[in-house]
Amino acid sequence: MGAEKSEVLQGTLDLMILKTLHALGAMHGFGIARRIEQVSEDVLTLNEGTVYTSLLRLQQKSWIVSEWGISDNNRRARFYSITKRGLKQLAVETENWERISGVISRVLAMEVEP
Amino acid sequence: MMERLLVFAAKFRTFFRRSTDDAEFSDEIEGHVAMLAERYESQGMSAEDATRAARRQFGNVTLLTQKRKEARTTMFFSNVARDLRYGVRQLLKTPVFTLVCVLTLALGVGANTAVFSVMYAVLAKMLPVNDASRVVYVHTSGFPVGAYNTGNYDTSFSYAGYRELREHSGLEEVIGFIPMSASGKSPVRSGAVPEEATGDMVTGNYFSGLGIGTQLGRGFVQKDESDHAAVTVISDSFWQSHYARSADVIGKTLFIKTHPFTIVGVAAKGFEGTEGRLPLDFWIPLQNHPDFNAWGNPVEDDGGSYLTIERFWCMKLMARIPAGVSNQQALAKAQGTFQQAAYLGIAQKRAGEKIPQLSFFPAKQFDMQDDSSARSLKTLMAMVGLVLVIAMCNVVMLLMARNANRQREFSIRLAIGAGRREIARQLLTESFLLVTLGGAVAWVFATVATRALGAWSRIDSNLQPDATVMWFTLSILVVLALVFGLAPLRAAMSSGTELALRSSATVSQASVKKSRAGNAVIVAQIAMCVALLVGAGLLLGTLRNLLKIDLGQKTNGLLVFGVRPQHTKSKDESLAFFAALQQRLRAMPGVESVSLVDNRPGSGWSSNNGGMLIDGHKPNGIEPTEAEFRQNTVGSDFFHTMGVPILQGRDFSDADTATSQQVIIVNETFAKKYVGTTNAVGHTMTNTKGKNPKLIVGVVKDHKYTSITEPTMPMRWNAYTQVGLVNVLDVEMRVKGDPMAMLPTVRKFMREIDPDAPLLQPMTQTEVFQQSISQQVTFARLAGCFGVLAVVLIATGLYGTLSYRVSRRSAEIGVRMALGAQRWQIVWMVLRGSLLLTGIGVVMGVPLALAASRGLASSLYGVKPLDVASYALAIVGVTLVALAASGLPAGRAGSVDPSTALRAE
Numbered sequence A: 001m002g003a004e005k006s007e008v009l010q011g012t013l014d015l016m017i018l019k020t021l022h023a024l025g026a027m028h029g030f031g032i033a034r035r036i037e038q039v040s041e042d043v044l045t046l047n048e049g050t051v052y053t054s055l056l057r058l059q060q061k062s063w064i065v066s067e068w069g070i071s072d073n074n075r076r077a078r079f080y081s082i083t084k085r086g087l088k089q090l091a092v093e094t095e096n097w098e099r100i101s102g103v104i105s106r107v108l109a110m111e112v113e114p
Numbered sequence B: 001m002m003e004r005l006l007v008f009a010a011k012f013r014t015f016f017r018r019s020t021d022d023a024e025f026s027d028e029i030e031g032h033v034a035m036l037a038e039r040y041e042s043q044g045m046s047a048e049d050a051t052r053a054a055r056r057q058f059g060n061v062t063l064l065t066q067k068r069k070e071a072r073t074t075m076f077f078s079n080v081a082r083d084l085r086y087g088v089r090q091l092l093k094t095p096v097f098t099l100v101c102v103l104t105l106a107l108g109v110g111a112n113t114a115v116f117s118v119m120y121a122v123l124a125k126m127l128p129v130n131d132a133s134r135v136v137y138v139h140t141s142g143f144p145v146g147a148y149n150t151g152n153y154d155t156s157f158s159y160a161g162y163r164e165l166r167e168h169s170g171l172e173e174v175i176g177f178i179p180m181s182a183s184g185k186s187p188v189r190s191g192a193v194p195e196e197a198t199g200d201m202v203t204g205n206y207f208s209g210l211g212i213g214t215q216l217g218r219g220f221v222q223k224d225e226s227d228h229a230a231v232t233v234i235s236d237s238f239w240q241s242h243y244a245r246s247a248d249v250i251g252k253t254l255f256i257k258t259h260p261f262t263i264v265g266v267a268a269k270g271f272e273g274t275e276g277r278l279p280l281d282f283w284i285p286l287q288n289h290p291d292f293n294a295w296g297n298p299v300e301d302d303g304g305s306y307l308t309i310e311r312f313w314c315m316k317l318m319a320r321i322p323a324g325v326s327n328q329q330a331l332a333k334a335q336g337t338f339q340q341a342a343y344l345g346i347a348q349k350r351a352g353e354k355i356p357q358l359s360f361f362p363a364k365q366f367d368m369q370d371d372s373s374a375r376s377l378k379t380l381m382a383m384v385g386l387v388l389v390i391a392m393c394n395v396v397m398l399l400m401a402r403n404a405n406r407q408r409e410f411s412i413r414l415a416i417g418a419g420r421r422e423i424a425r426q427l428l429t430e431s432f433l434l435v436t437l438g439g440a441v442a443w444v445f446a447t448v449a450t451r452a453l454g455a456w457s458r459i460d461s462n463l464q465p466d467a468t469v470m471w472f473t474l475s476i477l478v479v480l481a482l483v484f485g486l487a488p489l490r491a492a493m494s495s496g497t498e499l500a501l502r503s504s505a506t507v508s509q510a511s512v513k514k515s516r517a518g519n520a521v522i523v524a525q526i527a528m529c530v531a532l533l534v535g536a537g538l539l540l541g542t543l544r545n546l547l548k549i550d551l552g553q554k555t556n557g558l559l560v561f562g563v564r565p566q567h568t569k570s571k572d573e574s575l576a577f578f579a580a581l582q583q584r585l586r587a588m589p590g591v592e593s594v595s596l597v598d599n600r601p602g603s604g605w606s607s608n609n610g611g612m613l614i615d616g617h618k619p620n621g622i623e624p625t626e627a628e629f630r631q632n633t634v635g636s637d638f639f640h641t642m643g644v645p646i647l648q649g650r651d652f653s654d655a656d657t658a659t660s661q662q663v664i665i666v667n668e669t670f671a672k673k674y675v676g677t678t679n680a681v682g683h684t685m686t687n688t689k690g691k692n693p694k695l696i697v698g699v700v701k702d703h704k705y706t707s708i709t710e711p712t713m714p715m716r717w718n719a720y721t722q723v724g725l726v727n728v729l730d731v732e733m734r735v736k737g738d739p740m741a742m743l744p745t746v747r748k749f750m751r752e753i754d755p756d757a758p759l760l761q762p763m764t765q766t767e768v769f770q771q772s773i774s775q776q777v778t779f780a781r782l783a784g785c786f787g788v789l790a791v792v793l794i795a796t797g798l799y800g801t802l803s804y805r806v807s808r809r810s811a812e813i814g815v816r817m818a819l820g821a822q823r824w825q826i827v828w829m830v831l832r833g834s835l836l837l838t839g840i841g842v843v844m845g846v847p848l849a850l851a852a853s854r855g856l857a858s859s860l861y862g863v864k865p866l867d868v869a870s871y872a873l874a875i876v877g878v879t880l881v882a883l884a885a886s887g888l889p890a891g892r893a894g895s896v897d898p899s900t901a902l903r904a905e
Helices: A012-024 A029-040 A050-060 A084-108 B002-015 B018-042 B047-058 B061-072 B075-093 B095-124 B159-168 B206-210 B222-227 B236-243 B327-341 B371-405 B407-415 B420-456 B467-494 B497-501 B512-548 B571-586 B638-642 B668-675 B739-753 B765-771 B774-808 B810-818 B823-859 B868-894 B898-904
Strands: A064-070 A076-082 B135-140 B173-179 B185-189 B195-202 B214-217 B231-234 B253-256 B259-267 B282-285 B312-320 B358-362 B558-563 B591-597 B607-610 B628-634 B646-649 B663-667 B684-686 B694-700 B715-719 B729-735 B760-764
Touching (some): A012 A050, A029 A076, A029 B018, A050 A064, A050 B002, A050 B061, A076 A084, B018 B047, B018 B061, B095 B420, B095 B467, B159 B173, B159 B327, B173 B206, B185 B760, B222 B282, B231 B253, B236 B259, B253 B282, B371 B823, B512 B774, B512 B823, B558 B739, B571 B591, B591 B628, B591 B638, B663 B668, B668 B694, B668 B715, B774 B810, B810 B823, B810 B898
Parallel strands (some): B195 B282, B663 B694
Antiparallel strands (some): A064 A076, B135 B312, B185 B253, B558 B729, B646 B694
């Protein structure tokens, strides 16, 4: 693995999954992994299995629900979709993230005092 | 918070589908990996490389699965499951300990539940009426001079009074009901066989006013009362037993006292009437036919009945207070109306007379003014409470002893990293297991015991434990579980980790503090046991005295049953019926003699009278109006049949008829008190105006009339042929052998005489008298049982604790013996300890017993609260039990072999 790739921050994976399900509707774990991979353009390294830990956590909090169905290539797969409670949470987390990332980028943008 | 709950719920759900989740998850992962592999293959990799790459990309499957297993459910559940498994194993490992604990708990908790059920039902349970807080029983302080009553003097009102109260008292509803007979029972027939059933005649607003619904058909309406309609509402249990809950019961005919009544409704389930201990089978509206006079009394010669005689107080009343009015306000308002109405039909209010006062009592299941049974129940409750405390102490001591043996286990667990919380949880789990087992057995025991208690106290209505009782029991159980779990906790914790490394010889130095706590428990137990035994002793002494009382008659071999002719229309017909009946019964094989009686001896019923002149003068100097006596109306051969010795003169005979000379027989007390000599035969008794002369033809020995415990009273007997109309008489029948064995023959015989007349309450005369003390008997027997129970518990507790102490001290004993101590010295050392404890316990128990017996004083008969024998027996009993319980362990201590004991360490 190249040193230029970054580890996924704890907790951000949850947010990414919620957003993905919000944007694209019901998906299975494989699809979610693909989507994150695609969006992150290989910047993030991710053991795809980690997605499932995150999915279980989200499910226990009733932010997403799952249902067995048939995938595009005719495989039995579990499809996850976001719930109302999840949507609310997504809004809260998005706002949080934006605030924090704004602070961080402002901090990082500080010039070295002469 | 909400989120936490959701997560907990999700984890809880997953706990039950762990294996499904495992399978599903592995499916999901396999699918994912397969899809990844397909993707790599389509990018041109070989199948083998693609699979490998897919696995690498996916990550460590085993690790992921493990993580999921931990995350999907909480450890709490699996921990509890593990604790439970471990707890069960612990209990199974010591089966005797478990059995003793469970049985002790079952007896202690079960007895409490049973007594509480009965106490709750009798003292606290409300009638299942709508808005019960506004419904009351109406009582009076008495009835005016000039009126007369049937039933209890404080619950009887006249029909006229009822009408007035209903119209003018301002009460929302005034509800009246009248028993069909003195026993509450009356002859009914639903099919071919006549039988007895309990019923009340009620006012039209009975169901609507109380707010009792019907599960089928309708209740009564006002029109039913004013028309005296021939309709009836039956109870749920009568519906069940006679019509198998069939819905087409409505419209069927039920014959009551041979009159046809149409069934129009079935009362709501759970409503058994308003007669307390007697559950009712049916209700009918107030009737005006002569057969339905109040309490089954015969109507007057002029046809006067409860509806027309304003001085006849016979009706029980309940009332509903208007909404928004307090009981006191309602009572104050009704009082005036009542005090006016009370004098309806009475020509003149006597000067200085106490005017009857109305009062209201809450609508409980039992309209209990009888303090004695309330007090008995409370005493019993206190006794079982003590038993429970003793039982609890026992189990705690057993648990502590057992857990002390497990100290090594606890310290090892602490040493290898168990938290104190884990150990506490483990102990609590074990105690909950134990208590659950005990509780389950206790509930079964309580159900049986409640039924037995109900039968003993002659309460027929439903007493089975309900929700309130269940909460009571559950809360006891939870408290017990906590005590049992937490009491041994300190001991377990105090061991600390270092104990695991020590040898047990050092452990054997039981700390003084610990044994001091145990000693305090033993002393308290012994003190309570002394108090219980003294109480039991006093009550059993009472019982012995009651059973020893001479009845003055030979009740053995006597069968008694009531007969009510169903087809006699006049006094003459009725007299002829009974005369013929007596003749025919006399001719039955196996019958020695037969007589008739109005008030069944021993049943508590009595006619009380007063006012007389003897030979035209004041009776022996007593004011004529103050000469009171009890009386009974009987048939020929009465004293001969009852086995009462005749001191002078003769028995009644068949020659004493309506037209022959009016004769009476009196008892010794009557003769001495009012005639001045037992030679009373030949004197004449008249009423205070010198009318209605009756010749005394016999004097009989004093004997018991209403009950076993009654004091001797002046008694007079009339011949039934020479008094007014009688419509029910009891037959007294002296037979060879067992009286009850005669019953089928008598029944068959009676059916030939009158197919509509059932035998009323057939039983042996001995049984009648025994029932008059059944409450005291039950009370004493139960107290005895609890005393014995307490002793058994104390014995097991002492034995367990001492055995345990001896086993812990075996090393010390070994050393002592090795140093030359004699066997008897060792035995004495152990015995001395327990004797000392017993001594202290007894000393502390005596004041407790004194307090208890003072409380019992009113329930005693012929025994003083400071009965020396009872105290001595209790003290000797406890000491003997303590000696026996400590003797075995002491003997074992004496036979410790020093070399074995020391080597074992």
